[in-house]
Amino acid sequence: MTVLIGQSFTGISIGAVLLLIALGLSLTFGQMGVINMAHGEFIMSGAYTTYVLQQHLTDAGTSLLLALPAAFAVAGTLGIVLERTLIRRLYTRPLDTLLVTWGVSLLLQQLARDIFGAPNVQTSTPGWLTGRITLFGGEHPVTLSHARLFILTLAVAAVVALTLTLRLTPLGRRIRAVVQHRELAEASGIATARVDRTTFFIGSGLAGVAGVALTLVGPIGPTMGTNIIIDAFLVVVVGGIGRLRGAVVAAFALGVLQALVEYSTTVSLAKVTVLIAIVAFLQWRPQGISTVRTRSLA
Amino acid sequence: MLRVEDLTAGYGRSRVLHGVSLEVPGEAVTAVLGHNGAGKSTLLRAALGLIGAGSGRVWFEDEDVTRLPAHQRVRRGMAYVPQGQQSFPQLTALENLRLVADGRRDGRAALEEALDLFPALRSLGARRAGLLSGGQRQQLAIARALITRPRLLLLDEPTEGIQPSVVAEIQRTVIELGERGLSVLLVEQHVGFALRAARRYCVLEAGRITSSGIGEPGAEERVRQALRV
Helix, strand or coil: CCCHHHHHHHHHHHHHHHHHHHHHHHHHHHCCCCCCCCHHHHHHHHHHHHHHHHHHHHHHHHHHHHHHHHHHHHHHHHHHHHHCCCCCHHHCHHHHHHHHHHHHHHHHHHHHHHHHHHEEEECCCCHHCCEEEECCCCCCCCCEEHHHHHHHHHHHHHHHHHHHHHHHHHHHHHHHHHHHHHHHHHHCCCCHHHHHHHHHHHHHHHHHHHHHHCCCCCCEECCHHHHHHHHHHHHHHHHCCCHHHHHHHHHHHHHHHHHHHHHHCCCCHHHHHHHHHHHHHHHHCCCCCCCCCCCCCC | CCCCEEEEEEEEEEEEEEEEEEEEECCCCEEEEECCCHHHHHHHHHHCCCCCCCCCEEEEEECCCCCCCCHHHHCCCEEECCCCCCCCCCCEHHHHHHHCCCCCCHHHHHHHHHHCCHHHHHCCCHHHHHHHHHHHHHHHHHHHHHHHCCCCCEEEECCCCCHCCCCCCCHHHHHHHCCCCCEEEEECCCCCHHHHHCCEEEEEEEEEEEEEECCCHHHHHHHHHHHHH
């Protein structure tokens, strides 16, 4: 029993990482319908931002906390530049967007190699995140590292902040209005192009925040984005396009499934099982866990 | 107020308007009458800038707005109520209105005025717009347009497809808005109502204005003959 509980906790912490990397994508892909293959590199930019800050500030704790807003700004700015220069011209052309942003993703990877070198780098974890808490003792102790708990807290905070922004602020109303009925929004006096830009800034910025979190659980490298972008897309697709709630459920469900299967088999087999489960789920429910009407991808 | 000069517009390669010229005077209702597919809605959409003008010009209050995007024309004092009771379906009725009131200095007062015009909307504020009846959604759409305190309202078939009990109320509101001094460009199939509301009218056929006149007794007969209905 404690094994199950322990693996579930592991699953929840995997889910928290998935949720963080998918949250930004649920805005840009889920709400706006933009297939941005460079989203993973925005995550990478957040991770490298943490690394650079730590090189300049010796205190790991301060640099980590400062990295959160800094990474949001860096990744968000990259997002705005991409939206203004390329994506804006390709709305309603998803395949072209996919190819173009894939190219941008390769460019950004090479840029990272040129600046930071090809080998992975590492940040040091601040002291207050190195410990573990033990939930159940005994034969199979259930422990959770402070770093994982921090990521979980960060994911929950990001979801809450995003939900409140979308629900309660004028900007959130404008974002939802443009997603639901672009032409009527324009005809109601809303500068829809500016709303697109802002939405893209927030979605990309959240990728940067995810990048900060990933420095706590793995190395930082030029291809780190490529390795996780597929997972992020899977979470958004399974969750249902355009709904945050769906993405939250999907992230934790996939995380727990991965952890449970992983325990009795191997990591690779668990990945395969999760993919098969996703394919089966989408056969049964192609629209995902929950959906709203969004701008058509066609 | 609004001057349309030799305007052509359409969708893709198919042209719908073939050189329409029209002047909408201030403080009065002007009606555009015509059959389905004559280009009435296209005229309103092109006047607001939702579709580009192929050629010709659109002037609003002596400013050439032909190249301005729609939202900037709205900021300059135009408002638009599209055909078919359109709303933001997942937003509540109140959110539909606040969306437009946001960021306006007089937003709160304008929102109250709009709700005063359609008191029924007050009790429906928390309901999602997609769940309202057609009549309620139309009232919501008109209220949303009025919150920007427009000087010109483009109104596309406000009573089409609406339950009869609400039609009379909407007709009364349109007439009242005209009497209050708002300029209205009204597209309408319902000739009797249009001529009661409007001081001037024009008839649009196959993308061209074929006749125009003043909404006086006897005008209805002439329009019906022009439309052959």
